[in-house]
Amino acid sequence: MISIQHLNKRFGNVQAVDDLSLEIPAGELFCFLGPNGAGKTTTIKMMTGLLRPDSGTIRIGGFDVQKQPVEAKRIMGYIPDMPFLYEKLTPVEFLKFVAGLYNVAHPDLSGHIESSLRQFGLQEARNALIGELSHGMRQRLLYIATFIHIPKVIFIDEPLIGLDPHSIRMIKNLLRAKVRDGMTILLTTHILALAEDIADRIGIISGGRLIALGKLGDLRTQSGDKGSLEDIFLNLTASTESQTQNPEP
């Protein structure tokens, strides 16, 4: 469903993404882990068409993001870490707007929106302005908006920032349910417990390079560490960072 081939992106002297290749099949929840500045967000931005790669190709559902952006974006959804919402609209108006952008042909769109708002605990705030909602409520609204056109692929950058434990549990269950329904999800996070909890496969990126890939068991084998994901992550990223800082002559 997601196919990345030899992706490169450089900002000045910094190689943000370095020859990244990755295949993610349909119905998989893939988790991207990496320290700050590792290239996770840059990779997601290139996948969503917000950044142009220096070289390499990205295909989403068979569509080249560079050559067929409209077709690719029709089947994808993106939840950034700092989302944009129209503060002067109500949740219902915003959801109808997003549904309109995607030409959602739901026989009962209003009913669908109402049931989604109820499911996400936003029915009380349905007529409030988005600017007046709390961070958690806005985040939940963004999830409804992203799922409204039933995308095949979802990119989520730091999905749990600022959410309370109830919302976190709800989002985790929701993501697992969507994956069971066949959706492909790629998310980046710093919360290793989340990756350990819900990811089918994990990719660890450091210095723009994919340094480990696989299920938790595979990562244990690759790192030679039998501990938790935190131990594996620290072990792998520490060795990569020391290599970057002290390159061999």
Added chain:
Amino acid sequence: MSPLTAIWMKNWNTLRNLRRILQRESIFKTVFILLFAAGMTGGFFMMFLNGFQFLASLGGGGFMITRRLFSLFFLGLGAMLVMSNIITSYSTIFRSRETLFLLTQNCGRFHKSQSWAVT
């Protein structure tokens, strides 16, 4: 609903909600701002009317000054318009979070016209 209609509806709803926000504000505040704006507009109108009437009363020299003043005024206005358009265009195309949001959505024509905004 087409993406263009959706954007039009969004703008219409935003305007309608702005009126709602205004209605929630204190009546005194709204009336004070409106009266202040009307007073300033009226005051400037009277000041310039008297000024130009005085210049007109001077005869030929006054007409020449009036012409020069209007030329300077429209030159300044034109320059400001161009400058503000450059600043607004730059911030809308390259720095606006709304543009980034729309670029990740399904708005066909918008993508084609804005694709060069992608860095």
